[in-house]
Amino acid sequence: RGGRGVGLRVGVEGAGDDDDNDVQMMKMVAARCPNITRLYSIGRSFQGRKLHVMEMSDRPGEHELGEPEFRYVAGMHGNEVLGRELLLQLMQFLCEEYLRGSARIVRLLHSTRIHLLPGLNPDGYEQAAKLGSELSGWVTGRWTFEGYDMNHNFADLNSILWEEEERWPDPSRVLNHYIPIPAYYTSPNASVAVETRAMVRWMKRLPFVLGASLHGGELVVTYPFDMTRWGALRALTPTADDDFFRWLALVFASSNLAMVRPRRPCHTEDFSYLGNVINGADWHTVPGSMNDFSYLHTNCFELTLEVSCDKFPHQSELPAEWENNKESLLVFIEQIHRGVKGRVTDRHRRGIARAIIAVDGINHHIRTAAGGDYWRLLTPGDYEVTAMAEGYRPLSKHCYVSYEPEATICNFVLSENPAPPQPHRQSLH
8 A cells, every 4th residue: 555656647756846646637637728728826835835726617717706716625634645645536537528518517617616626735745655555653744844734824813803803792793704814813923834824815816705625644624613602622613604514514414425335434533423513613623723714804705515434545546546535525515606796886776896695684794806796605595685885875685595506696786875974893903
């Protein structure tokens, strides 16, 4: 079982950044499907390896008005290799199925901008890969070269939110979204990995709506919050969007062959009686997780997908692992088209950026992208949705979300407010 070559290609010892087999595979996919792909980098690791991303869309390189953006990230822990292999296989699959004319894949790529980052911690992966699947162990390569566990390395915005909620019993006084990053975290000397900084810049730059981070070592889907509220080692700690997060988790778990197949527990905990899903904090508390940061600082809903008991499976096991995960990876992406979407404009039909979208009964808002377009993930039901922007009168609408996998369109045309704007949820500014 030992050896460097894990994945759907043969490994090369000492390969340089541009000659790395993963990168070569991504370049091959881009060359085969140039009209639907774009290969780019969000930065470099501490040791200088590029953090490559494959974008897949019918118009790569641009944000299309009204089209949601999705991301899969793997390899946060460099020794959890299966997620990396699954994303490399997924980009090949999408390319080939698109060329074949698969109605499902053509529809998906014409309606969604997909970003696949297979290796967020390439330095850690290199450490684990040198030992191979038998000898890499449970921790070798988990951390970045600098020694950071990126799963605990994002800004803790949970504590800021909860402290403000304690201070202001009236929820309307508390900023419940786009919580600013504390100044200490952005300082050059902060204990933040260069890979984490690159990830944060990427999360802020693109209007992501939905995403997931692929991990290994267990078979379970976890959803925010990942951090417990009162410092307990584990405790159920739901978000305001708990219904939709549970929907997402169950959609993936129920379509994942490895999760639904009768089996023994990976380790000491049996998640099958929970449907192979659990609130992250109810499993174990994770301060500074990417999922919680994404939810509280951006519009993006993000989950953790633990896709294999084995962190570093042998190459011969990968075809079966792909079949186990293929459908669940596709179905999860398709959930980005649930809820309501639309555009917020002024009376001249000009898009209003950073307008607030509020849903009655859910104490978590989102904001519009640069062109005024938005996507609000919601389970089926009837909702009162309000659009608000500084200098404009708020406008509310009833928007019905059906069980069909197509978001309900709710557009808003706001009228200018001649009166001075009233401050809204300013206590965290």
